[in-house]
Amino acid sequence: MATEQVFHPGLDGVIAAKTDISYLDVENEQIVIRGYDLIELSKHVKYLDLVYLLMNDRLPTNIERDDLDQSLKDEYLVPNDVISILQMLPKQMDSMDALRTGISILSGFENELDDRSLEANRRKTIRLLAKVPTIVANSFRAKINKEVISPRKDLSYSANFLYMLTGQEPTPAETKVFDQTLMVYSEHEMPNSTFAARVIASTTSDIYGALTGAVSSLKGKLHGGANEAVMEMLLEARNVEGMEALIMKKLQNKHRIMGFGHRVYMKKMDPRATLMKEAVLDLVQEKGNKELYDMCVVGEEVMKQEKGLYPNLDYYAAPVYYLLGIPIELYTPIFLAARTIGICAHVIEQHANNRLFRPRVDYTGPRNLHP
Template identity: 70%
Template sequence: MATVQNFTPGLEGIIACDTAISFLDVEHEEIVIRGYDLIEISKKLKYLDLVYLLLESRLPSDEERDNLEREIKAEYGLPENVLAILKLLPRQMDAMDALRTGISALAGFDPELEDHSPEANRRKTIRLLARIPAIVANSYRAGQNLPLLEDRPELSYSANFLYLITGTTPGELEASIFDQSLMVYSEHEMPNSTFTARVIASTLSDIYGAVTGATASLKGKLHGGANEAVMRMLLEAGTEHKIEPLIMEKLRNKERIMGFGHRVYMKKADPRALFMKEALLKLCDEIGNWELYDMCVIGEEVIKREKKLYPNLDYYAAPVYFLLGIPIDLYTPIFLSARTIGLCSHVMEQIGNNRLFRPRVQYTGPRNLHP
């Protein structure tokens, strides 16, 4: 039997590339983004500060951040033909499939599609950041027979995104927490979707194709759908008194409890989860109802006791999005939208020092057969 040395199922522990973008320092419970702690940035700065950091490898001044926001807002608005495509999609179509289709269609309207220069890819990144939120929101609204909404440039980038989803102008706390959620979803080293984007980019395909492929990857239940599953479990339980019995029943039935465990975070908590836990408490304080927070805390304690697993980001992001009035079907598309800047940064880095990904296999089939 032919063999390849160092075979590791799922490429677990395999170093796939050099990167100066991000690193998960599990021992120190830190997510490093171009030298900065993601959680510290998320507490002190805004999503567009992080976008600038990923694009330019340094934090912006206030003026530079404002200029970046103007750049993005100048690219607001979907082509009419893309809107027409979104309206033609089947009503029962999965929101991630609709998003993937919208991004792919958008590629055809970019005059710099085949220009792989750093300058052109930066401009295309700006366009994707400007337009993916509109695809997320309006593909869903079209499927629900709701009126499509236009961007409101007078709102901040994140407040506009939340408005497109809910149809309501968010308050200051809601806009701030949504902005923070985009930050903690923005970049996370080398998950499957980012690896997919880099593999596609390594062929010198275009940046839209790489993001489209990443969207298909993120749709998978083992990657991006956990936040939706968490919220459905919480709604199934309904009250804090029923969450433990429900989880115990699921464990007896050997069902997987989504929102817990992570291939990287096995022995320590995901710091992003702890950050969103604080955000959830703020929202509960705002409305004067702490039941969702109490349910989540009980669930966290049960899984830690029974399985010795810690919550990941999705576990606390799900109820945060629920309280922000976001439809459950859009939780994963929002994840992809927030991650767009991380994906595009990886694509640009890959192209800047490219080598085609072409791994080998460990063959386990028969040999020496003859017709």
């Protein structure tokens, strides 16, 4: 007798993989990363500590963190041919499409591309983490006809990334907040982009191909593109009164309000959003523009009252990036750059204990037709 098949739209509730990388414990409001609470990590360690944790199953010593930092700096430079191709891309090309192209081209310079061993995949992860920020920054600079900006090895990883994005050396406070954004975007269990990467990796395709597929997934506004939409909404609203009126108008017209609701966080606020809400307040106290924070709070309150929805990470990450002086079009590419370590960790895990993803369908079409 055939086993009854159950259809789960969007694969809701379907367990697709066993992993020891991360877990979303919604009831306890925890994002577990290899046993640690991500929010607690974000308050006590730095992004490179988290990178090491995801790659090695434990937090690094000071010496190990310094060695990781140096390994990344040794791989910062992107081949000139990659930069030249980025400069040839159409000016109207979306920055996520440019990033996808850049990573794909970069694979051609990878000598270990088809080596799927644990150590080779770790070395490739280091190279990707080192080079993706440079591609993010310079693909955009090429688009707006600005000169290539080279990475600075005298800055920390996060400070260098922010420097390349803005062209200005960041303050310690700016670097701290930006480092936190990289941490909270770094890994989140099995979102669409990570799942896409694992599906690709399950064919034994290479880590660059899996990451390229993840970029395509993350481009969509229902996944990574929401942070840009949030900032556009804040700019359209202009002030507190305008924010409330704009959201009410969108709700009346049955428009989706970006930055609210999450497939996992249905009844509670995304803990990453809470951390970024604090970061926005810290930045406005240093830079001014308190009204931007107040607008976000009003929007949060209106959505909670009207729809029972809570902010997700993108809602408060958007004004953080804005206050840091980052162009809006780069918000989603930064998301991908931060998530590169999480995606690579999943690809490594998939390659280490692989089974090809091959689901079935619930066929609803006709049968027994004849020509």
